[in-house]
Amino acid sequence: MSDVQQRIDDLVKSSRVMLFMKGTAQFPMCGFSGRAIQILKASGAPEIKTFNVLEDEGVRQGIKEYANWPTIPQLYIDGEFVGGSDIMMEMYESGELQQLLAKA
Template sequence: MDVQAQIKQIVESNPVVLFMKGSAQFPQCGFSGRAIQILQACGVTNPYTVNVLQDEDIRQGIKEYANWPTIPQLYIKGEFIGGSDIMTEMYQSGELQQLLKS
């Protein structure tokens, strides 16, 4: 299976997916850590996470998949939401909580 198909399968088969550096328990960058904190604040206790540092193909592939240059990347119900800054803005406006509830 090629990387794009692998990413598509992960994104479409999990309701909340975070491609990040490190794990939810041990984020390896501040942006990934903030993304996890925001999800937890929204009541998402166990998001599906993918550590891009463990697989260079996924790390490059996810940037192409969403046409988005940075990590972390959040997907909800198969839809690309954004990175940590967008997550912060959506959380502050209440929009992210609504998306996760529906």
Template sequence: MSDVQSWIKETVTQNPVVLFMKGTAQFPQCGFSGRAVQVLKACGVQNLVTINVLEDAEVRQGIKDFSNWPTIPQLYVKGEFIGGSDIMNEMFESGELQTLLKD
């Protein structure tokens, strides 16, 4: 496992909610990342950790390899990969995301 993979694994397991995104929660740099942050805020997530993949090409590629998922944003809850923006939206609309984040 590379250093980046180890760091990603550590980050997603040590924080309850982690969003790998383009930009920051305050200044998302793509519509999908912005939507992902809005959805998490609507779910009442207080302790969201965001990782700006635009700051580090190695992390940007590393997270795609880690999850075997080609796009950003990527949401992790309690160390588990949940999905990207579309999946988050669907789960939010069905109430599944709120339940997952409450536990």
């Protein structure tokens, strides 16, 4: 595992709810990242830890390889990859995301 991949792995496992996004929860820098934050808040997510991929090119590229998922944002819950904003919206609408978050 490369240094970047190890760093990403540590970040993913550092918090129950981890969102790799463009910008911050307070100031999203793309519509998809903003929607992801809104979905998590609406789902009653406890503490949401975020990582701004625009501040670290290594993580920005490495996270795509880490989950074999080409886009950002990327949500991880309990160290497991959940998906991007479209998948998060589908899970929210079905109630699956709220159930997953409530397991904590």
